[in-house]
Amino acid sequence: MSPTAAPIYASGWKEFSGHKLLVLSAVLGLTTSMNAVMIYSLGSFIGPLNVEFGWDRGSISLAVSVLTFGVFLFGPIVGKLCDKYGAARVGALSLLSYGLAVIAMTMLVTNLYSFWLAYFFIAMLGVGSTPIVLVRPITAAFDKRRGLALGIALTGAGLAGFWVPNVVTEVSAAFGWRAGYWTIGSFAMLAAPIVWFGFGPAERRATAAASTAGPKTGLSLAEARKTKAFWFATILSVSMALGVGGMIVHLIPMFQDLGADAKAAAQLASVIGVASSIGRLTIGLCLDRFAAPAVSVTVLALGMAGIAILGLGDLSYGIFAVALIGLLLGAELDLLAYMTSRLFGQKAFGAIYGWFYSMYSLGFGLSPFLIGRSRDMFGSYDYALGGSIICLLFAIISVFGLRFRKSVFEVSA
Numbered sequence: 001m002s003p004t005a006a007p008i009y010a011s012g013w014k015e016f017s018g019h020k021l022l023v024l025s026a027v028l029g030l031t032t033s034m035n036a037v038m039i040y041s042l043g044s045f046i047g048p049l050n051v052e053f054g055w056d057r058g059s060i061s062l063a064v065s066v067l068t069f070g071v072f073l074f075g076p077i078v079g080k081l082c083d084k085y086g087a088a089r090v091g092a093l094s095l096l097s098y099g100l101a102v103i104a105m106t107m108l109v110t111n112l113y114s115f116w117l118a119y120f121f122i123a124m125l126g127v128g129s130t131p132i133v134l135v136r137p138i139t140a141a142f143d144k145r146r147g148l149a150l151g152i153a154l155t156g157a158g159l160a161g162f163w164v165p166n167v168v169t170e171v172s173a174a175f176g177w178r179a180g181y182w183t184i185g186s187f188a189m190l191a192a193p194i195v196w197f198g199f200g201p202a203e204r205r206a207t208a209a210a211s212t213a214g215p216k217t218g219l220s221l222a223e224a225r226k227t228k229a230f231w232f233a234t235i236l237s238v239s240m241a242l243g244v245g246g247m248i249v250h251l252i253p254m255f256q257d258l259g260a261d262a263k264a265a266a267q268l269a270s271v272i273g274v275a276s277s278i279g280r281l282t283i284g285l286c287l288d289r290f291a292a293p294a295v296s297v298t299v300l301a302l303g304m305a306g307i308a309i310l311g312l313g314d315l316s317y318g319i320f321a322v323a324l325i326g327l328l329l330g331a332e333l334d335l336l337a338y339m340t341s342r343l344f345g346q347k348a349f350g351a352i353y354g355w356f357y358s359m360y361s362l363g364f365g366l367s368p369f370l371i372g373r374s375r376d377m378f379g380s381y382d383y384a385l386g387g388s389i390i391c392l393l394f395a396i397i398s399v400f401g402l403r404f405r406k407s408v409f410e411v412s413a
Helices: 005-016 020-031 034-053 057-085 087-108 112-129 136-141 146-175 177-213 228-257 262-289 292-310 315-344 349-378 382-399
Strands: none
Touching: 020 136, 020 146, 020 177, 034 057, 034 087, 034 112, 034 146, 034 177, 034 228, 034 262, 034 349, 057 087, 057 112, 057 228, 057 349, 087 112, 087 136, 087 177, 136 146, 136 177, 136 315, 136 349, 146 177, 146 262, 146 315, 228 262, 228 292, 228 315, 228 349, 228 382, 262 292, 262 315, 292 315, 292 382, 315 349, 349 382
């Protein structure tokens, strides 16, 4: 490191001073966020729901498609609300309301259609607890260490991949599947005041600074849509989600097909949470030090390798496959948030990131349903795994249409 680079590198760490509460609140908010909790938990509910109602895997998995379709519809709207009213208000209200909706669902669901409808309303109420809102203060507060700060914050979502399936499986086994939903709904409501009080000071400082610094730099959503980078990023968002989204929901039943019992399958699947947390921190550091396209291609290739290992059908390699898939899962939202802030600036971050996240959610929602249907039709997950690899190849190709900048929002038109 050169003598001139050392002070710049060191000064980047000073960004964390005064923002520790913000980062911690983001971690806790994201580990109880609607998308993380509802998606990571569904694999643990498939068995009990099948036993009680007789629903097949594909039909139950469609709940994730319904959930993410709700995010697709309401994500851009919530992004604009976040730009206008702030992440503290939108995030806290969303956590509280979706938590209540999850608890209410257990008393109202009587058939498959009411189950899907409940997931749609949970998505509508909970979309404000997703990274669309909860990473907004992070991108505003950090510049030189933005990648690492995003990685730390989004570690919360990765941790959900560890604690959610284990807690839900244990609680459901002891007290029934309804108690599993009550548990995750209660955690969401407990996180609401943390986000409210944790985000408030940072947002007030950002508002005060903006009033003296002039208007925010960057592109509006309409301006961003006129660039090639915007549409390459849209393709990247959808194809990444299609490639890896269904893996999360189907890991537990996939391992059960290979001979693991429910508890062992949940333990194997929970590795994805630890791996995604490690991946988020690692990718965050890499984005601050290396070219973003190179980082993106590398992590996408690792994810493809993990899916290919799953295709071998050997439980002894399961933990390695899940770890590689977890690294990719941990990187996806970091890459999207980092890309949005670097390519398009802060002026309409919520609206633009809301669009990308909504497209990501669309792919994420379709993936479990398609994988479930493939399993029901062919009796194995082999064709679905091959399709996931093809989707990640498209994601790699789309990366080459992007041009990242380290500290400005310039876009290659």
